[in-house]
Structures are given as structure tokens and as C-alpha cells.
Amino acid sequence: MVGLRKIEDRPTPPCVYNFRVYMCSVVAACAAIMIGYDSAFIGGTIVLPSFEKEFGLNTKSAADLNFISANIVSTYQGGCFFGAIFGYPIGYFVGRKRGLLISSLVFIIGTSMMLGANGSRGLNLIYIGRVIAGMGIGCASNLTPIYISEISPPAIRGRLIGLYEIGWQSGGLVGFWINYGVSKGLPSSHRQWLIPFAIQLVPAGMFFLGIWYIRESPRWLMGRNRRDEAVANLAWIRKLDPKEQYLIEEINMMDAQLAHERSIVGESFWAPIREVFTIMPIFRRMLLGTSLFIFQNGTGINAINYYSPTIFKSIGVTGTNTGLFTTGIFGVIKTVFTLVWLFFLIDHAGRRNLMIFGAAGGGIAMYYIGAYIKIGQPELHPTTTLSSGGISAMAFFYLWTIFYSLSWNGTPWIVNAEMFPGHTRGVTQTLSAASNWLWNFVISRATPTMFTSMGYGVYIFFATMMILSIPYLYFLLPETKNVPLEEMDRLFAPGLKPWKANKVVMADVRAARSSDLYARNASMDSEEKGVGSIEHHEQTSGHGA
Known part of the structure; x- marks a missing residue:
């Protein structure tokens, strides 16, 4: 298949691209299924009439309802933020594999707590459970891209890290449709809204069981002076004998890189943290990587994920079931084009060009939607069917979804997983994941109020953020595709445009x-x-x- 042609940095035995490296990456990426499912299901579940009735939300004022909705959604992102930070010491001391195992257990505990909520107990168990589950997910969002990048052959590294995004979209696809399914197939009841919460345990269980299959990262083992284990794990992952020339070269590169890192910063827990914040080239690179999540969240994606019924209502879609169905179509489009991004674009078109392309097309689409809402004012003229203008706005919304899915959907995660030297990668990935969850929290917290106070201006804001990212990317971010992890420092060398x-x-x-x-x-x-x-x-x- 032409789209899957590999661009290699050196002659590579075909067996390196084997089932094991893909399976280890798929298992680690299962963490993203839980993330994607939550981002998709929660906004639709809390607007189900059964949920609103059980917790008395149908009697609240618009301001109170916005406040409670923001609390339910954003407590999860708050937990993710702190979980991402805790991911650094966990990954440093206990390793990538056991760190992922811990994160899965924490998520299961948090999800189980949510299932105990009901009308008499109130929403507290949901709030607490979402904080705890978020901490597990935040930790996994830190460790998963690191783990995959450390076991990946350079020619398919983008594709393998991109499996994280596929997991996200797979979970999201189920999450977007689950509410439509329960609203159509079940009577309004406690069970109707509880099922979407309970389904979170399915990917969590898959993730927990799958982790027992994978091998610890050879690069992490080398950094802990467990060389024999590192060689054995790398040989297993690559499906090569330890005496094979390709494997010898890879181990030699790790040795050289590790020796270089230790000569610069030493081996202590705090040494990488000091380097990130005191050595200006690394600090600038960290700011560049973490800032990508400002622009990613600035596209509007998480406002749409978490509050999709509100988004479609602003365009003119009426009725709970109709809104949930429209949301499901959004999930299908996003998933399909994310697969195109993963298998045909990310390791060929590259990271930088894709984000510039997506920002340009997505920005234009968002400007059109904002202009339609300003001129047509669909919320002031509700109808059972969309007008021709409303249909065109929906078309541009789905066009925006395509542009986003082919570019910003998972690319910032890939860039951050590969752009830093190995001795700082644990710290920088922690900061990258924390940045994602911080801005995710800000957007999820602010979106209900933004729609109430800004109206069509919300779309203009998101469109402008996308357009502003274009010169930022062009003048500051180098392309990272195909560059071996050990050569990333050269990519950011002073004087190199x-x-x-x-x-x-x-x-x-x-x-x-x-x-x-x-x-x-x-x-x-x-x-x-x-x-x-x-x-x-x-x-x-x-x-x-």
C-alpha cells in the first residue's frame, strides 16, 4: 500500500515492524479510549431528561445549570491536570509499564465511585469519582506517548504514537452514540443515565489486562542500569537476536545518548527538572511544545466534545434525540478522518504542515459558522427542520471536523513525545500533558458561560485562534518526522531555520x-x-x- 510506505533512517530488517511493537503500542493507547469516551459521553448524559430529573437540574435557572454542568465536566480535567504531574515521579521511579498499571487501577476506583450516585445522595460521588478517575487518566496521558515513542522504530513512530489518538477517537465514537442509544432504547430512568457512566469500566478493564502483556521500555531500563533486561526487551520487541547488527547499533545509540545525558545533567530525580528550567534552549523548546495545546484547545474541539448538544442547538438543531444523533455523526466523521491522518498522512505529510493546513481550513469554516449565527440568529427562530442556511452551517461544521481530524487532533501529542532529549522527556511530557489538561479545564469550565455571554462570538474566537497559530507554527516549529530521537537536539540547533x-x-x-x-x-x-x-x-x- 503506497500510503504506508516507510521512510527509514537506515536499512531496517522487515521483522522490526512486527506484531509485538504494534500490540504494545495498541495496549498503551487503550488509555486514550477512556479519555475519548469521557469527552464524548458526559455532555450528552447530563442533558438526558432522566439525569436532570433525578438530580433536580430541570428546576434550576440557566445560570445555575451552567454552573453545575461546568462543575461535572471540569472536575475530571482538574484531576487529569494533577494526574499528569504525578505521572513524572511515577514514571521515573516505577517505570512506564507499572505506571500505566497504577493509572488504570486509579481510574477504575474513580469510575466505580461515580456509579454510587443517585438522587438522594446527590452529585458528590460523581464529582469525587471524576476527580479520581481524572488523576488516573492524567497519569496515563503522560506515560503512554513516552512509552510508545521509546519502543518505536523511527520510520513508524508517528503512526504508533498516533494509535493514542485512534484510541481517543474510538472511545469518543462510542461515547457520542451511547446517549442516543439509551435515549431511544430505554425509558427515562436511573438506569438510562447510569449505563453511559458504567460503560467506562469496559475500556478500563481492557487496559488493565493488556498491560500485563507489554514489556517495559528498554530506554527506561537502560537509564536504571538494567542493561541485560533492556537488551532482552528490545530484542523481544524488535523480534531480533541480540547479536543482530541492527539491534547492536540501536543499543550503541542508546548507550551514547545516555552517556551524553549523564555527563550533562547527572542521574538524580531533580536533574532533568533543573535542566528544563535552567538551560534556555530546552526551556524554549518546552514552551513551544506545551503552547501547542493552547492552540489545540483554541480550535474549539473540547467545547464541542463536552457540550455538543449546546453547539448544535446554537446552529438551529432542536430536540434531544436530534441533537444526540447529530453529535453521533460528528463522532463518525472525526473517527474516519483520524484513521486517514494516522495511516496516510502523519509520517508522510509531517507534523508541522498538517497543523498549518488544518488551521487554515478550520479557521475559515469557523468564521462561516459564526457569520451564519450572527446573521441568521437561529436560536431566535426555532424550527423543527434546519433552514438552508442552517444546512450550510452544518456542512461547514462537518468540514471543520475534517480539517481538525486531519491535523490538530493528535499531532501535538506526537510532536511533544518526540521533540525532547531522552533525559528530559519524562519532565517535558509531564508538562505537555499538564498543559493539555489545564487548557482543557479552562475551556470546559468556560464554555457554558461563553455561549451565554458571547453567542456567535465564540466561533469567531475559535476561528481567530486557529488563524493565529499559522505564523506561530511556520516561524517557530521545525518538522520532526523521521528524525531519530537521539538527533532531536540538532533539529533545534541555534541558527537553523x-x-x-x-x-x-x-x-x-x-x-x-x-x-x-x-x-x-x-x-x-x-x-x-x-x-x-x-x-x-x-x-x-x-x-x-
């Missing part, structure tokens, strides 16, 4: 690989003549790597 950096660095990498291949072949020729040795061959290869 971001829009040219990838071509320059990859040319150097390929030249170095070619030189190494030439040296290796020369060494093998000399061995055949009886003047070399296996030890000499491995030493030469390691030096070239």
Missing part, C-alpha cells in the same frame, strides 16, 4: 548512516580475508552509530 531544519538534519543523518554502512562492509571484507574479528566489527559499528 525551523522551515529548513528537517531537510538539513535528515541529510546529515543519512550521510552518517551511509558512511557507517561503508565502514561496516569494509570491516566484513577484511574479516573474510582473515584480518578482522567479530569484536572489531562490532566496535566499528558502534562508533559509527
Whole structure:
């Protein structure tokens, strides 16, 4: 398949792209199913008449209802923020695999608490449960991209990290449709709204069981001086014998990178934190990576995810079931085009160009929707069917969904997972995940009030944020696709223009690989003549790597 052609930094045995590396990545990415499901189901569940009636929300004023809705949604993001921060010490001390295991258990505990809520007990168990579940998810959102990036061959790293986004969309697709299903298939009752909450335990259980299959990150083991385990795990993941040349080169690169990192910052828990905040090139890179989540949330995606019925009502969609159905279509489009992004675009079109493309197209679509709401004022003229203007606004909304899904949906996570040196990656991924959840919290908390006070201006705001991201990306962010993790520092070297950096660095990498291949072949020729040795061959290869 042409779309899946791999662009390699060096000759790679085909067995490296095997079932094991994909399966380990899929298991880790299951954490995102829980994230996607929550972002999709919660907004539709809290507007179900059965939920509103049981907790007395149908008697609240608009201001009180907005406040309670924002509380229910945003407590989860608040928990995620702190969970992402706790992910650093957990990942540092106990590892990626056990850290993911802990996060799954915390999420299960939080979800179980939510199921105890009812009209007599009130919403407190939902609030507390969502905070706890959010902490588990925040930790997983930190560790999952790190783990996948550390086990991935460079040629498919973007695709494998992108599985995290596929998990997100898969969970979201179920979440968007579950409320439509229970509203159509079940009578208004306690059970009707409880089922969407309970379904969270299904992906959580899958995640928990799957973690027992995966292997610990070889890079983390190397950093803990557990070299034999690291070599064994890497050999298992790559499906290669430890004496294979490709594996020897990869271990040598890890050794060299680790030695370099230790000579710079040492080995302590606090050393990477000090480097991120005291060495200006790394600090600037951290600000660049974390700021991508400002623009991602500024597209409006989480306002739509969490409050989709409100979004569609503003365009002119009326009726609970109609709104939930329209939301489900949004979920289908997002999932389909995210698959296109993963399998055909991210490792070929790259990260930077995709985000610029998505920002331009999405911004135009959002401006159109805002203009329609300003001129047509559909909320003041409710009808049972959409007007021609309303249909065009829905078309542009779905067009915006396509642009977003092909670009911003998962790309900031991939960039942040791969753009930092290994010794700071735990810290920077923590800050990246925390940044995502912070701005996610801000948007989820502010959206009900924004729609009440700003009206069509909400869409103008989101459109403007997307357009502003274009020059920001072009002048500041270099393309990271295909660059080996060990070469990322060169990509951000002073004086190297971001829009040219990838071509320059990859040319150097390929030249170095070619030189190494030439040296290796020369060494093998000399061995055949009886003047070399296996030890000499491995030493030469390691030096070239």
C-alpha cells in the first residue's frame, strides 16, 4: 500500500515492524479510549431528561445549570491536570509499564465511585469519582506517548504514537452514540443515565489486562542500569537476536545518548527538572511544545466534545434525540478522518504542515459558522427542520471536523513525545500533558458561560485562534518526522531555520548512516580475508552509530 510506505533512517530488517511493537503500542493507547469516551459521553448524559430529573437540574435557572454542568465536566480535567504531574515521579521511579498499571487501577476506583450516585445522595460521588478517575487518566496521558515513542522504530513512530489518538477517537465514537442509544432504547430512568457512566469500566478493564502483556521500555531500563533486561526487551520487541547488527547499533545509540545525558545533567530525580528550567534552549523548546495545546484547545474541539448538544442547538438543531444523533455523526466523521491522518498522512505529510493546513481550513469554516449565527440568529427562530442556511452551517461544521481530524487532533501529542532529549522527556511530557489538561479545564469550565455571554462570538474566537497559530507554527516549529530521537537536539540547533531544519538534519543523518554502512562492509571484507574479528566489527559499528 503506497500510503504506508516507510521512510527509514537506515536499512531496517522487515521483522522490526512486527506484531509485538504494534500490540504494545495498541495496549498503551487503550488509555486514550477512556479519555475519548469521557469527552464524548458526559455532555450528552447530563442533558438526558432522566439525569436532570433525578438530580433536580430541570428546576434550576440557566445560570445555575451552567454552573453545575461546568462543575461535572471540569472536575475530571482538574484531576487529569494533577494526574499528569504525578505521572513524572511515577514514571521515573516505577517505570512506564507499572505506571500505566497504577493509572488504570486509579481510574477504575474513580469510575466505580461515580456509579454510587443517585438522587438522594446527590452529585458528590460523581464529582469525587471524576476527580479520581481524572488523576488516573492524567497519569496515563503522560506515560503512554513516552512509552510508545521509546519502543518505536523511527520510520513508524508517528503512526504508533498516533494509535493514542485512534484510541481517543474510538472511545469518543462510542461515547457520542451511547446517549442516543439509551435515549431511544430505554425509558427515562436511573438506569438510562447510569449505563453511559458504567460503560467506562469496559475500556478500563481492557487496559488493565493488556498491560500485563507489554514489556517495559528498554530506554527506561537502560537509564536504571538494567542493561541485560533492556537488551532482552528490545530484542523481544524488535523480534531480533541480540547479536543482530541492527539491534547492536540501536543499543550503541542508546548507550551514547545516555552517556551524553549523564555527563550533562547527572542521574538524580531533580536533574532533568533543573535542566528544563535552567538551560534556555530546552526551556524554549518546552514552551513551544506545551503552547501547542493552547492552540489545540483554541480550535474549539473540547467545547464541542463536552457540550455538543449546546453547539448544535446554537446552529438551529432542536430536540434531544436530534441533537444526540447529530453529535453521533460528528463522532463518525472525526473517527474516519483520524484513521486517514494516522495511516496516510502523519509520517508522510509531517507534523508541522498538517497543523498549518488544518488551521487554515478550520479557521475559515469557523468564521462561516459564526457569520451564519450572527446573521441568521437561529436560536431566535426555532424550527423543527434546519433552514438552508442552517444546512450550510452544518456542512461547514462537518468540514471543520475534517480539517481538525486531519491535523490538530493528535499531532501535538506526537510532536511533544518526540521533540525532547531522552533525559528530559519524562519532565517535558509531564508538562505537555499538564498543559493539555489545564487548557482543557479552562475551556470546559468556560464554555457554558461563553455561549451565554458571547453567542456567535465564540466561533469567531475559535476561528481567530486557529488563524493565529499559522505564523506561530511556520516561524517557530521545525518538522520532526523521521528524525531519530537521539538527533532531536540538532533539529533545534541555534541558527537553523525551523522551515529548513528537517531537510538539513535528515541529510546529515543519512550521510552518517551511509558512511557507517561503508565502514561496516569494509570491516566484513577484511574479516573474510582473515584480518578482522567479530569484536572489531562490532566496535566499528558502534562508533559509527
